[in-house]
Structures are given as structure tokens and as C-alpha cells.
Amino acid sequence: MNRRLSDFGVHPALGYLILSVLFVILSELVFRRTVFAPYLYVLVGSAISTGLGESKRNDFLKLIFHQNTYRQLRIIENALLVLPFSIFLLYKGLVLSTILLMVLTSVLALLRLNAPSSLVIPTPFNKRPFEFLVGFRNVFPLVLAAYGITLVAIRMDNFNLGVFALGVVFLTSCTFYLKPENEYYVWVFRKNAAGFLLSKFKTALGYVMLLSLPIAVALASFYPERIPGLLLVITIGSSFLLSVIAAKYASYPNEMNVPHFLLVAICISFPPLMVVLIPYFFMKSLKRLKSILG
Amino acid sequence: MITVENLSKSYGDQEVLKGISRCFDTGKVYGIIGENGAGKTSLFRCIAGLETYTGHIYSSHTPLKNHLGLLLTDPFFFTKITGQEYLKLVCQARGKEIKNLEEKNIFALPLNRYASTYSTGMKKKLALLGILLQNNDYFILDEPYNGVDIQSNIIISEIILKLKQSGKTVLISSHIFSTLSDTCDEILLLKEGRFTRTVTKNEFSLLEQEMKNTLVDKRIDNLWEF
Numbered sequence: 001m002n003r004r005l006s007d008f009g010v011h012p013a014l015g016y017l018i019l020s021v022l023f024v025i026l027s028e029l030v031f032r033r034t035v036f037a038p039y040l041y042v043l044v045g046s047a048i049s050t051g052l053g054e055s056k057r058n059d060f061l062k063l064i065f066h067q068n069t070y071r072q073l074r075i076i077e078n079a080l081l082v083l084p085f086s087i088f089l090l091y092k093g094l095v096l097s098t099i100l101l102m103v104l105t106s107v108l109a110l111l112r113l114n115a116p117s118s119l120v121i122p123t124p125f126n127k128r129p130f131e132f133l134v135g136f137r138n139v140f141p142l143v144l145a146a147y148g149i150t151l152v153a154i155r156m157d158n159f160n161l162g163v164f165a166l167g168v169v170f171l172t173s174c175t176f177y178l179k180p181e182n183e184y185y186v187w188v189f190r191k192n193a194a195g196f197l198l199s200k201f202k203t204a205l206g207y208v209m210l211l212s213l214p215i216a217v218a219l220a221s222f223y224p225e226r227i228p229g230l231l232l233v234i235t236i237g238s239s240f241l242l243s244v245i246a247a248k249y250a251s252y253p254n255e256m257n258v259p260h261f262l263l264v265a266i267c268i269s270f271p272p273l274m275v276v277l278i279p280y281f282f283m284k285s286l287k288r289l290k291s292i293l294g
Numbered sequence: 295m296i297t298v299e300n301l302s303k304s305y306g307d308q309e310v311l312k313g314i315s316r317c318f319d320t321g322k323v324y325g326i327i328g329e330n331g332a333g334k335t336s337l338f339r340c341i342a343g344l345e346t347y348t349g350h351i352y353s354s355h356t357p358l359k360n361h362l363g364l365l366l367t368d369p370f371f372f373t374k375i376t377g378q379e380y381l382k383l384v385c386q387a388r389g390k391e392i393k394n395l396e397e398k399n400i401f402a403l404p405l406n407r408y409a410s411t412y413s414t415g416m417k418k419k420l421a422l423l424g425i426l427l428q429n430n431d432y433f434i435l436d437e438p439y440n441g442v443d444i445q446s447n448i449i450i451s452e453i454i455l456k457l458k459q460s461g462k463t464v465l466i467s468s469h470i471f472s473t474l475s476d477t478c479d480e481i482l483l484l485k486e487g488r489f490t491r492t493v494t495k496n497e498f499s500l501l502e503q504e505m506k507n508t509l510v511d512k513r514i515d516n517l518w519e520f
Contacts, residue, residue, distance in 0.1 A: 118411060120376055128386070129379040130372075137374035182370040187344055188387040190360045291346065294357050 005258075015258075020084070022262060027088050029269040036164045038089060038097040042104065043168070045085035047142075047175070049078040049105040074109035081105075125207055130185070131200075132207040135176030142172055143211065150215045154222050162219045163233055169212045170237030174244040177204070180252050186292050193289035197282060200245055208241055209234075239274045243267055246281030252288045295320050296341065296358065296432060296463055301349035303336050310336045312487035313349070320354070323454055323464040325474035328484035334467045335367065337484065338434045341465070355431045360388070363425030365435045369417055377405035377412070377420050384424040392427055399423070400453075401446055414441035426453065433457060433464045439473050451476050471502050 005015035031037040052074070062070050079086075082105050089098040121140060125132040136143065146168040153161035189196050216234060220227050247260045256264075260281070267274050296318040303311040310333040318324055326334050339345040343359045355361040371380060378395065385392050392398070399405060401419040403412070409420055418441055425433065435454075439447050454477040457464050468474050474481055475498040483491040483501075493501045 118407060120406060120408065121374070126379065126382070129375060129383045133379060134372045134374050181372075183344060184364070184366065184370060185383075185387075187342065187359065187364075188384055190388045292344070294343070294359070 010258075019258070022265075023084050024088070026265055026269065031092065033269065034164070035160070038092070038094050039164070041085050041089055042097055042101045045082040045101045046104045046108060048085075049081050049108050052077050052081065053108060053111060071110060075106050078105040078109040124210060128203045128207070130181075131176040131204070132173070132211070135173070136211070139172055139175070143169060146172070147214055150218050154218060159219065159223050159226055162215065162223075163230070166212055166215045166219070166230075166233055167237065169215060170208065170241060173204070173208045173211060174241055177241070177245050177248050178256065180248060180255055183253050183292060186252070186289065189293065191293060193286045193293045196289060196293055197246070197249060197285055200249075201242055204241055204245055205238055208238060212237070236271045236274075239271065239278065240264075240267055242278050243274050243281065246278055246285055249285035249289055250281045252285070253292075295354045296465075297350075297352040298341065299350040299352070301337070301340060301347055301351065303333075303340055303345060303347045310487050311340065311347070314487075314489060316482070316489060318463050318465060320463055321458060321461040322479045323458050323466065323477050325478035325481040326465060326467045326484055327471075327474065327481055328467075332484045333487045334484055335436055338364070338436050338465065338467070342434060353432065358432065361431040363428055363430035363433045365418075365422055365425055365433070365438055367436045367440065369421035371409040371412075371417060371420075373408070373410045375409055376407060377403050377409050380409050380420060381405070381424050381427060385427050388428045388430075390428055398427060400449060415443055415446065418442055419446055422450065422453075431462060433462060435464065435466045437467055437469070439468055439470055447473065471505075475499070475502070 002012040005012045010018070027037075027041075030040065034040070058074070061073065065073060079102065082101060086098050086101055089101065121137045123133050123136045123140075125136060146165040149165040149168070150162050153159065153165060186196070189199075191199060212234065216230060219230055223230075243264050247256055247264050251257050251260055263273075263277060267277060298314055298316045298318075301311055301314040302309065314337065326337065328334050336345065340347045341351055341358070342362055342364050343357075351358065353361070375383070381392060381395065395405070401416075401423060403416060403420055403423070409417065412420060418438065422435070422438060438450055438454075442450065451473060454464055454466065458477075458479075466474065466478065475495075478498075479495060481493045481498060481501060482489045483493070485491075491501075
């Protein structure tokens with residue numbers, strides 16, 4: 001993290017200060033906007049902590065540390081990574097959510113994630129194999145959980161909970177596009193930069209619709225009077241996905257930089273910003289991709 | 295045909311390719327040899343358009359990258375994509391559709407398994423099959439024999455000869471001299487960023503002997519100098 005901030009030209013101390021302030025502002029906005037914010041924080045915090053569970057990294061740590069030291073190290077690593085989320089939840093007086101987050105991240109610290117598996121999970125994304133195909137296989141329990149939440153929402157007659165499940169599907173789909181792929185998988189395309197980006201947009205929109213369809217149809221069937229609101233959520237979710245894709249390639253082949261990440265994060269609280277942001281990132285992406293795709 | 299004119303490439307202060315000029319003809323197979331760090335992979339990446347460079351690269355089919363099958367030394371595969379899905383992805387990227395995949399699976403790969411669970415040799419074979427199915431006009435094969443079993447080595451050599459017969463231009467790098475002498479029309483020695491020598495088929499054995507004398511024997515002897 002220190003190196004990334006230094007590479008970005010920001011002194012690490014100043015970087016941490018800016019990030020902390022922005023985190024608090026964004027968190028306040030999220031907590032004011034939705035009652036499901038504590039669940040979202042437990043979910044996002046847990047998801048972030050899985051980033052350190054990559055199998056090759058953990059194999060290396062296991063090789064150089066004693067088993068007990070390795071376990072302690074991984075639990076501490078995960079606890080430190082989700083510390084901002086824990087502190088904010090505590091600040092809001094949400095002790096149970098904080099404990100849940102700590103327990104989940106500790107359990108995740110001891111699991112070997114992304115380990116080579118021979119079980120091929122079937123997906124409906126074979127026609128255009130890549131982000132959704134790989135992403136779905138990595139997070140399919142989360143998608144199934146979102147479908148489960150929708151059933152609970154309908155049973156409890158809680159439309160907002162259903163919308164939360166829909167949000168989970170859209171946010172999960174966005175994570176499929178966070179990491180830049182190996183350059184070969186861009187280079188290999190017989191498309192110019194604009195064609196490449198538009199095809200990514202088209203595939204993402206089609207597949208996110210497919211993934212969110214069960215929730216959308218279920219909610220629309222039980223709450224027909226809320227269809228306009230539901231369509232608005234789907235439009236915002238889809239636009240957010242497009243923002244993430246455009247932002248990803250705006251920094252390609254590097255990972256999404258801090259300012260771009262923050263701009264995308266602000267869109268969660270202020271969706272109209274995407275009207276400006278998507279074309280802005282799109283133009284930046286074209287410049288980045290032209291060196292590879294021509 | 296691919297023509298390279300005055301190609302130079304630097305990483306910071308280090309110039310790895312120093313004004314290379316060379317024409318690679320249609321229907322010919324070229325072996326590029328050189329020690330580790332001589333600039334082979336950099337040359338291949340420049341031709342593929344994966345690196346910025348100074349100089350010019352021309353080809354009869356343009357843009358070159360859209361007609362080029364690039365086999366990297368260490369092909370990358372996503373963790374949860376099967377062999378079949380990988381092939382579909384790389385062919386789709388070139389606007390090609392795969393028909394009768396089972397018949398075309400010449401290396402008998404377990405295509406329904408995740409590619410990331412394949413052995414090094416199987417990964418190499420899958421990547422090679424991918425660029426063959428793309429039906430390219432040019433091929434760059436960076437260490438195609440690395441980690442591949444002896445049966446597949448024979449198949450790869452046969453494939454290269456078949457590509458030559460079909461009028462494709464093929465550039466190969468390999469550390470196994472015999473694989474190059476079996477398939478190449480010319481071997482080019484890349485040393486310190488320059489082609490220092492070009493050898494035609496009738497001189498291959500001479501080149502191998504020279505390399506043995508000047509490099510291998512001398513270095514091995516150094517091991518026992520106390």
C-alpha cells in the first residue's frame with residue numbers, strides 16, 4: 001500500500017489521511033442512505049479480506065512460517081485490512097456487526113481460497129467466456145445467497161431487502177472487472193480500442209441482466225406497483241458496472257488508481273455523476289488501449 | 295512476410311535490441327537462438343506489438359497483430375476457465391468459430407477440465423492449439439517445446455513443417471538445438487541485441503559444434519578450475 005501511494009506521488013502518511021477522511025465521508029453517506037449498510041459493511045469487509053487468501057501467496061507463507069505463526073499472521077492481516085470497517089461499525093454502536101465481521105474475517109483467514117479445484121461449476125456464461133464465467137465460478141455462493149435473500153424478502157414482504165439483494169448481484173458483478181487481465185487477453189482481440197470496449201460493455205450488460213433476472217422477475221411479480229423503482233435500480237446498477245469497466249481500462253495495464261477508484265465509489269452515493277464519468281473513463285480507456293490494440 | 299527495419303528497444307538505460315533489420319519470408323521457418331537475456335522475447339514482443347520500440351515493422355497482412363499467433367514462453371490462464379472455454383475465448387477474439395473441436399484436439403487434452411490445473415506441458419499445448427485454431431498467417435513460438443513430452447515434441451515439429459508448407463511465416467526460439475535443426479530454414483544468432491550470425495540449413499551442424507566448443511565446454515571446464 002505504501003509503495004502504491006508513493007508510486008502515485010503521494011506521501012504514504014498523507015495518503016492514509018486522505019483515504020481515512022474519504023472513507024468516513026462515504027461511510028456516513030452510505031449509512032444515511034440505506035438501513036442495510038451494516039450488512040453491506042460486513043459483506044464488503046469479508047469480501048475484501050479474501051484478497052489475501054490467494055493460494056500461491058498462502059503456500060509461500062506456510063513454507064516460511066510455523067503453522068501457528070502462519071495462522072496468527074493471517075488472522076492479524078485480515079483484522080488489519082478490515083479495521084476501517086470495524087472501527088466505523090463500532091463508532092455507529094453496531095457491536096454485533098463488528099463481532100460478526102471479525103469472526104468472518106478470522107475464519108476466512110484460515111481458508112485456502114482460489115485453490116486449484118477440479119470441480120467445473122456450470123454457468124450460463126459460456127457463449128462469451130471470460131469475466132462473468134470466471135467471476136461467477138469464484139463467487140457463486142454469494143449469488144446464491146442473494147437469490148436466497150430475495151426469497152426471504154418476498155416472504156417477509158420487505159421490498160427494500162429484495163432491492164438490497166439486487167444491489168449485491170450488481171456489486172458482485174462489478175468485482176469481476178476490478179483486476180486488470182493479463183495483456184495477452186486484450187492483445188488477442190481483433191478489434192480496435194473502441195470496438196473492444198463496446199463489446200465488453202455489451203457482454204457485461206447482457207450477462208448482468210441474466211444474473212439479476214431471477215431477482216428482478218421475482219420482485220416485479222410480487223410488487224408490480226414498484227416496477228418503475230426496480231427499473232431505476234437496474235439502470236443505476238448497470239451504469240455503475242459500465243463505470244467500473246471503463247475505469248478499469250482507463251488505468252490499464254495497471255490496476256485502477258486511487259482517484260479513479262474514489263470517483264467510482266462516489267457514484268454509489270451520487271449516481272448522476274456517472275453521466276459524466278462513463279464518457280470520461282471511456283476516452284481515457286481508448287488512449288490506454290490504443291497502444292495494444294491499435 | 296514480416297520486415298523489421300532498424301528495430302531498437304530499451305528498458306530504461308538498458309538497450310536490449312540495437313537496430314535490428316531483417317526480412318522474414320513467407321513459407322519459411324526461422325529459429326532465433328541466443329543466451330538468456332539476449333533479447334529474443336523482447337524481439338518477439340516488439341513484433342507482436344506488445345512493446346513500444348523505435349524503428350519499423352512491416353507485414354503483408356496488416357495489422358500484423360491480427361494475423362499473428364503468439365505462443366508465449368509461459369502462457370497465462372485464468373483460474374476457473376476450462377480448456378474448451380479458453381479455446382473458444384481466443385478464437386472468438388479473432389472472429390473465428392471452432393467446429394468439430396474433438397477432432398482438432400490433436401494433443402488429446404482434457405478440455406473439460408480447468409486449464410489452470412493442467413501441467414506445464416499441457417498448458418503449452420493448449421496455448422499452441424489455440425493459436426493454430428485461430429488460423430493465423432504468422433506464428434511466433436517462444437520456447438514451444440518447453441515442458442512438453444517427447445510424443446508432443448514430435449507432433450509440434452510436424453505442425454511447424456505443415457505451417458511452412460501452408461505458406462505461413464514462423465519464428466521459433468528454442469534452447470533445444472535439434473528441434474530447430476529439424477524444422478528451420480534459417481537460424482539467427484541473437485547476441486547482445488543484434489543478429490550476429492545467420493546460418494542456413496546445411497551449416498546447422500557446424501553452428502551447433504561451434505556453440506558447443508565456445509560456450510558449453512569452456513564453461514563446464516570452469517567448474518573444475520580451482
